[in-house]
Amino acid sequence: MTQDLNPVSWGAQDRYQAHFIVKILVGCDSEDYLARPTLQTKGHFASKKVTGVQWVGGELADALNKDDALSTMITKLPYEDAQIFVEPTKGGVRIFGRWKDSHDFAMTKELFAVYDRIALAIKNMSCPPPIKS
């Protein structure tokens, strides 16, 4: 019996993502809401730790770079969880992490706090709070 040298990969894989969606009224597919962190790290493999974060992208990335509390929260996350993507789509602005297999697919309190703070920045950007006189 011969083995297929070029097996076709098909079907759903055991890889999951949870997209945390922030629905804003207008312009949620705008490039301004694009943001990705560039992580400064130390160590290798299992001991790899995040030491700093620099957001790259649109206007949202500038707002996130000014948030020191958010940077501190991200440095406390495991390296895998600290890789966060913020993408604008027509259905809303999506915050999500890397693909995870079903065994690891769960949410931690610390990671949710980071996502919630990013969501707050998105909402403040789309509808800035009134200026107090």
Added chain:
Amino acid sequence: MHDTESDTFHPVNKNEEFCESLKKIGLDAKANQIDSDDAEKESYYSKYYPHTPSMVTNHGTITLKGTNIDVVQIIQKG
């Protein structure tokens, strides 16, 4: 000798499973039926990046209350 496994098993949707993990960290979360939210009808990625997967499976949404996030969508690769 009896088998310790139950004769029946209850399949749980992936969004219901993830909803339970959100409840465990103290969030007010509720799993919705598939195709009940507008976010599921639009594209799931911005397409600003080239590596986004072309084929994904939608596993439904979860509504969150008392947070800045409106809805969570569960997606499977392939």
